[in-house]
Amino acid sequence: MSLLEVKNLRKSFRISDSLGRTTGQLVAVDDLSFSLEKGEILGLVGESGCGKSTTGKLIMQLLKADSGQVFFAGKELSGLSSRQLRSHRKQVQMIFQDPFSSLNPRMTVGAILSEPFVVHKLAPAAQIRNRVIQLMEKVGLSAEHEQRYPHEFSGGQRQRIGIARALAVEPQLIIADEPVSALDLSVQAQIINLLKKLQQDHNLSYLFIAHDLAVIEHVSDRIAVMYLGRIVELTSAEELYRNPRHPYTEALMNAVPTPDPSHPRPVALKGEIPSPITPPSGCHFHPRCPYADDHCRRSAPNLVELGKDHQVACHHHQQVGKYLIREK
Amino acid sequence: MPSRLSVENLKSYFFTRSGLIKAVDDVSFSIEPGETLALVGESGCGKSMTALSLLRLLPEPGRIVGGEIHLDGKDLLRLPASEMRRIRGNDISMIFQEPMTSLNPVLKIGEQIAEALRLHRVTEPRQALTDAAELLDLVGIADPRRRLRDYPHQLSGGQRQRVMIAIALACDPKLLIADEPTTALDVTIQAQIMDLLLELKQQRQMATLLISHDLGVVAGNADKLAVMYAGQIVEQGKVQQVFTNPLHPYTRGLLNCVPRLGQKQDLPTISGHLPDLIKQPDGCLFIDRCPCPCTQCGNQAPAIEEIEPGHWVRCWRH
Ligand SMILES: Nc1ncnc2c1ncn2[C@@H]1O[C@H](COP(=O)(O)OP(=O)(O)O)[C@@H](O)[C@H]1O
Ligand SMILES: Nc1ncnc2c1ncn2[C@@H]1O[C@H](COP(=O)(O)OP(=O)(O)O)[C@@H](O)[C@H]1O
Ligand code: SF4
Ligand SMILES: [Mg+2]
Ligand SMILES: [Mg+2]
Numbered sequence: 001m002s003l004l005e006v007k008n009l010r011k012s013f014r015i016s017d018s019l020g021r022t023t024g025q026l027v028a029v030d031d032l033s034f035s036l037e038k039g040e041i042l043g044l045v046g047e048s049g050c051g052k053s054t055t056g057k058l059i060m061q062l063l064k065a066d067s068g069q070v071f072f073a074g075k076e077l078s079g080l081s082s083r084q085l086r087s088h089r090k091q092v093q094m095i096f097q098d099p100f101s102s103l104n105p106r107m108t109v110g111a112i113l114s115e116p117f118v119v120h121k122l123a124p125a126a127q128i129r130n131r132v133i134q135l136m137e138k139v140g141l142s143a144e145h146e147q148r149y150p151h152e153f154s155g156g157q158r159q160r161i162g163i164a165r166a167l168a169v170e171p172q173l174i175i176a177d178e179p180v181s182a183l184d185l186s187v188q189a190q191i192i193n194l195l196k197k198l199q200q201d202h203n204l205s206y207l208f209i210a211h212d213l214a215v216i217e218h219v220s221d222r223i224a225v226m227y228l229g230r231i232v233e234l235t236s237a238e239e240l241y242r243n244p245r246h247p248y249t250e251a252l253m254n255a256v257p258t259p260d261p262s263h264p265r266p267v268a269l270k271g272e273i274p275s276p277i278t279p280p281s282g283c284h285f286h287p288r289c290p291y292a293d294d295h296c297r298r299s300a301p302n303l304v305e306l307g308k309d310h311q312v313a314c315h316h317h318q319q320v321g322k323y324l325i326r327e328k
Numbered sequence: 329m330p331s332r333l334s335v336e337n338l339k340s341y342f343f344t345r346s347g348l349i350k351a352v353d354d355v356s357f358s359i360e361p362g363e364t365l366a367l368v369g370e371s372g373c374g375k376s377m378t379a380l381s382l383l384r385l386l387p388e389p390g391r392i393v394g395g396e397i398h399l400d401g402k403d404l405l406r407l408p409a410s411e412m413r414r415i416r417g418n419d420i421s422m423i424f425q426e427p428m429t430s431l432n433p434v435l436k437i438g439e440q441i442a443e444a445l446r447l448h449r450v451t452e453p454r455q456a457l458t459d460a461a462e463l464l465d466l467v468g469i470a471d472p473r474r475r476l477r478d479y480p481h482q483l484s485g486g487q488r489q490r491v492m493i494a495i496a497l498a499c500d501p502k503l504l505i506a507d508e509p510t511t512a513l514d515v516t517i518q519a520q521i522m523d524l525l526l527e528l529k530q531q532r533q534m535a536t537l538l539i540s541h542d543l544g545v546v547a548g549n550a551d552k553l554a555v556m557y558a559g560q561i562v563e564q565g566k567v568q569q570v571f572t573n574p575l576h577p578y579t580r581g582l583l584n585c586v587p588r589l590g591q592k593q594d595l596p597t598i599s600g601h602l603p604d605l606i607k608q609p610d611g612c613l614f615i616d617r618c619p620c621p622c623t624q625c626g627n628q629a630p631a632i633e634e635i636e637p638g639h640w641v642r643c644w645r646h
Contacts, residue, residue, distance in 0.1 A: 047514045047516055047517075048485070048514050154371075154372075154601060155371070156601070184370045184371050184541045185541055185542050185543075185544075185582070185585050185586055186370055186541075186581065186582060186585050186597065186598050187370070187601075188585070188587075189585035189587070189595035189596070189597045189598075190597045192587075192595060193594055193595060193597060196594070211514050211515060212515050212587075213515070213589070214586075214587040214588060214589055215587050217587075217589055217590070218587045218591065218592065218595070237592070241589060241590050251516065252515070252516065253589060255515045255516045255518070255519045256515060256544075256588075256589055257515075257518075257519075257542070257544035257545045257547065257548065257586075258544060258547060258548075258588065259543045259544045259546075259547050259571070259583050259586040259588075260547055260571060261547045261548060261567045261568055261571050262568075263547070263548070264548075265519075265522075265523075265526075265548035265549070266515075266518075266519040266522070266548065267519065268516065268519035268520040268522075268523050269516040269519070269520075270520075272484060272486065272487070273484065273486075273514065273516075273517070
């Protein structure tokens with residue numbers, strides 16, 4: 001049994017004009033299916049607006065899906081009572097791109113980190129302080145930071161606070177929504193290493209969300225590539241790197257900058273990120289796709305199984321690779 | 329021939345209540361027409377304050393306390409304020425990480441570009457709009473005539489950055505300062521914007537100061553590279569020189585922490601963080617994070633030294 005299983009999940013939002021009248025709808029997440037095993041890191045990658053955060057919120061049950069199901073440890077979530085939902089939220093924690101906005105500016109770090117112990121009655125009052133200090137050390141903050149306020153910390157340290165708070169309740173799954181996207185590369189590397197170490201030490205599972213394929217590829221065991229609400233390719237990190245089968249994956253790989261001036265410059269993916277309000281016909285990717293033909297403009301490709309654990313949604317997946325630039 | 333831009337021993341300090349912050353300390357570099365110099369370092373190392381010094385727009389309580397800045401031989405630090413304003417509208421343009429903060433949310437973008445054009449040269453309003461549409465076309469915005477009537481919030485992040493670039497180009501600047509122009513954008517859109525900047529630089533022979541915290545972004549997009557740490561340049565050279573033979577341990581650290589495709593082992597990190605700029609130690613500013621400091625490093629600050637022609641480093645153990 002998978003720890004997390006997502007089946008045909010769909011979520012749309014109503015669009016309204018300035019008077020609040022509904023003028024249409026957009027499909028943020030469209031027929032999404034994937035699973036996540038215990039101890040596994042699944043990367044979710046795609047450009048802004050492709051539905052990554054919405055997926056995270058659906059799993060947290062912060063949003064209600066139009067249709068489809070989410071199973072956690074075999075249990076379907078939509079049928080949970082509010083008490084069961086609280087326990088679910090304890091087992092699944094979320095960390096965000098900007099932890100600052102979710103940290104109470106008037107509370108010290110010590111108080112922020114004590115809160116989950118109190119709320120979920122995880123430790124007797126006398127032990128809480130000890131547990132908080134242990135947590136802080138675990139994420140690389142020193143105990144002397146306990147009495148400081150969030151604004152006194154750098155971006156990287158705030159992310160450590162966010163991680164500590166998520167860990168306090170000893171969750172099984174962490175949904176990390178762009179946890180390093182706002183950080184300097186030097187700090188990004190520290191936080192990535194920390195997250196990987198915590199994952200190993202506690203046998204955690206992560207749904208790791210980012211728009212940078214290099215980061216995703218580095219941390220993940222398996223990767224789902226998303227485009228405009230749909231998964232277009234899903235396979236192991238190794239296979240995706242060795243044998244990308246979707247033109248969008250290929251484009252994301254080509255756009256990664258390499259710290260080597262003799263390497264070819266990144267190749268820009270042409271065109272704008274399309275809006276889910278007016279999705280292109282047929283294959284959503286066709287206006288930006290170098291392999292597209294009439295068939296692609298007319299009919300949407302299904303996500304098909306190519307071989308062992310490799311799924312792709314593209315009519316011309318055999319041709320993909322033609323435009324791939326590789327590091328020498 | 330003087331350089332397009334030459335900065336010599338620039339010092340910009342902040343006189344704060346808690347003490348003196350040497351945000352820019354003895355910084356020197358030059359940029360020629362059609363050349364891009366990348367200024368790279370972590371948040372808080374002094375990149376933006378270097379850029380704002382060039383425009384003489386340091387926020388309070390910052391002051392330029394020493395050094396020289398020359399644009400085509402003209403000494404900017406000695407110009408009267410009115411003349412400096414003219415330089416800002418005509419010769420030096422700057423674009424920022426978050427275009428939304430510098431665009432006016434209640435003005436149509438056509439008016440904002442036209443305004444920049446008018447600052448540069450007196451133009452009749454209808455002509456200004458035609459020119460504005462041409463600029464939008466130049467920066468790769470489709471259907472520019474229609475877009476002139478859009479408000480900033482109607483555009484995507486990438487389009488807004490293109491509009492900012494169009495505004496920056498309105499005066500046909502000699503020097504373009506791009507302060508983390510792609511940090512807030514998707515990687516795919518980043519590549520588009522970097523392509524655009526490269527193309528414009530080549531067409532217009534602008535000098536470009538490209539500020540970034542990411543050596544990956546810089547590699548294919550700059551001619552020269554200056555690595556900044558705690559207000560000082562610690563290594564500088566041609567991009568090829570610095571990347572193939574990084575001499576400062578901080579440069580090596582920055583290079584190693586860029587995640588690369590196909591690389592799964594742990595990312596090497598630079599331990600610790602930027603030092604408190606108020607407490608200036610005796611020795612090298614990097615000593616607390618240096619993998620192999622020697623005794624001299626703790627006693628005396630290293631000077632910047634030329635190791636091979638054009639390649640400079642500030643480290644006792646290079
Ligand atoms: N509450 C909402 N109301 C309307 N549209 C929304 C809402 N939340 C997200 N969207 C839209 O859904 C799409 C997916 O958003 P999101 O999941 O945040 O994308 P990502 O995290 O990949 O950037 C976007 O087009 C976004 O504008
Ligand atoms: N308004 C200010 N008041 C006091 N100090 C400032 C101010 N602005 C910047 N500084 C100091 O200047 C240093 C460099 O800032 P900045 O140039 O913005 O860094 P970067 O652009 O490299 O992230 C900061 O670490 C800070 O100490
Ligand atoms: S189906 Fe066609 S348009 Fe879509 S990704 Fe494949 S080749 Fe490109
Ligand atoms: Mg998101
Ligand atoms: Mg800055």
